[in-house]
Amino acid sequence: MADWTTRYRPTTLSAVRGNNKARDAFEEWADTWNEHGEAVVIHGSPGVGKTSAAHALANDKGWPILEMNASDARTADEIERFAGRAASNSTLGGDRQLVILDEADNLHRHKDRGGAAAMTRLVKEAAQPIVLIANDYYEMSAGLRSACQEIEFRDISARSIVPVLRDVCRQEDIEFDEAVLERIAEANRGDLRGAIKDTQSRVQDGQIRAEGSEGERDRTEDIFSFLDAVLKEQPAEDALQTAYAADETPDDLLLWIEDKVPKVYEGGELADAYEHLADADVWLGRVRATQNYSYWRYATDNVAAGVAAVRRSDRGGWTRYGGAPYRSARDATRDYVAERIAASADVSTATARREILPYLEAMTHHCRNRELTVRMAARYDLEAEHVAFVTGSGKTTNKVQGIVEAAEERTEAEAVEHSGGAFAAPEGAAEDAAGDGDDDTDGTLAAFGAAESESDADGGGPGDTDTDTDANTRAGAVEEEDDGQAGLSDFM
Missing domain, CATH: 1.20.272 (Zinc Finger, Delta Prime; domain 3)
Known part of the structure; x- marks a missing residue:
């Protein structure tokens, strides 16, 4: 069965539901772009229709789309190449095109290696309308925010979600109970995309089942x-x-x-x-x-x-909290590592930071399990400062530097192994080299429990009993519940 969220994505801006004011402001931005020439940031919770609105607008205007995801390109060089494509395309017949940067809130601070600064230059100098799409507006750099207009897409009310679900069911010729659709809409609390997915997941024998799993959806507080x-x-x-x-x-x-x-x-x-x-x-x-x-x-x-x-009395009304607090270099390093884990494990950055990173820190503490630490560094493409952060070791130590070098060698060997012979030397020399590299790294950890036993054998100083016990307890949990800890076994 085809994905309903793709099949019923709005093809015109007027079909975008639940954010009429934001939709009208977005259309006005496009209609008056020749006068102001500014980029726009559309932001809001996942599933409220931000990307769909951008594509629908381009369809209404007859503008081709040039699109990039910030998760795939974070360095200044990649952004500059993207800007070059946008500039060169603008010279072909003088027609407009819509430049879309999705997940723009992933371009921030030093860990993007100049990407945010390059994107700020692009939005100031571009000869084409640019739409930046973000979940968290305040995760974008202040310079980038100030260079753009801002439009917020709010969470969609259940009252607006129900008619969409009803229309989809009718077009699919699926029987439904209005009360069931209302429960699905309420359970998703503003996430239209999630509501459509949950409705499709309930289809059975040509009708929508009364019970489903949407109540178990991970709804978190902003x-x-x-x-x-x-x-x-x-x-x-x-x-x-x-x-x-x-x-x-x-x-x-x-x-x-x-x-x-x-x-x-x-x-x-x-x-x-x-x-x-x-x-x-x-x-x-x-x-x-x-x-x-x-x-x-x-x-x-x-x-x-x-x-x-300690609060003496409750407060009402609205408070202007402002943007995100200052984050130290340590915080930025942790965020970078979490994002690398999230990209590999296909989870959110927050989930990687909260549920996966602590296990990695316990498993690789002080690099005691060197092979496991090398695998981690290679799997997530970590540099010395990142390995030092996760393991609690100094980034200039020979131990950390050696792990980074070994991880690079492992990555190169795997690239050759999976190249399909593209790097093969005469008479299979490269193949032998790749095989040797594989022998050096694969098969040394038959199971995570064995890895932790090796770590325990290294021992700890006085007072480390609780630490080692906690690390081993976590390790055992990872081994027994591997399916529930996405990412931990990915680099094993």
Whole structure:
């Protein structure tokens, strides 16, 4: 069965549902582009129709599309090549084309190696209309945001989703119960794409089943809802539950609360809040020192429940929180590693950061399991600073440098092995070399448990008992529940 989200993607802007004001503003931007010449950022939650709107607009205008995904191109050179294509295409007959950069919020700060700065130059100098698409507007650099107009696509109400589901079912000649469609719409809470997918997943014998799995969909709180819950609205226990639902790690939540709490609290409230944030920072320091991630819950208790508990009164209204807080070089390095894991494991960056990276840190702590660390570095294309961050080792040490070199050799050997003979030397010399490289790296880890036994054999210093036990416990969980931990076995 064909994917309904693709089959019923709107082909004209007027068919885009649930964001009439944003849709009209987008159309006006295109109609007046000759006058202002600015790029536009359309942003909002996943599944609200941002990319569909861009393609529908191009179809309405008869503009061909030149499209790039920021996840596939992050360096300045790649962006410059993209800009060159856009510039050269504009000279062919003088016709307009729509330049689309999807996932533009992935172009930020130093880890993109100049990509954000190059994209800022492009949007300022381009002779074609450019649409940047982002989930999180404030993850884009300030320079890039200021160079563009901004249009927000809001979450689509259940009231607007139900008619879409009804129309799709009728066109598919599928029987349905209106109450079932309403439950699907409510369960997806603003995500039209998710609602259509859930409806299609329920099709059985020409009708929509009354029960499905959409209630199990991972619905997470956005960061601004979390801030409102902790700083303005919810009691301590409810604020803690909101923190658990937020798609962020405790250290990210600490950064946000620490940066935004002065916008709401003052006087004694503010002083008491900072006491809890200081305690949270102590617990996070213990996590980094011991790799014992059970301490995360104590940090979250202080960040969410502690800060909410010192609030003297609830606040109403809207608060201008502003953009993302300043992130240190360590935070940026962690984000880069998480994004590499996410791209490989086909999960969100937040999931990689929260659920996969901690396991990798425990498994490769201080590079004790060298072979596993080499595999990780090769699998995710990590450099010395990234390996040092994950393992807790110094990036200038011979141990880390050796791992990076071994990972590069492994990557080169695999490239030759999978080249189909493209790099073959006369009389099979390259094939032999590739085989030797494979012998050096494959087959040394029969199972993760064996790898951890090797790590334990290296031993730890006094006081490492809890750390080693925790790491081994996590390792065992990975081995037993491999299917549920996407990414951990990918580099094995």
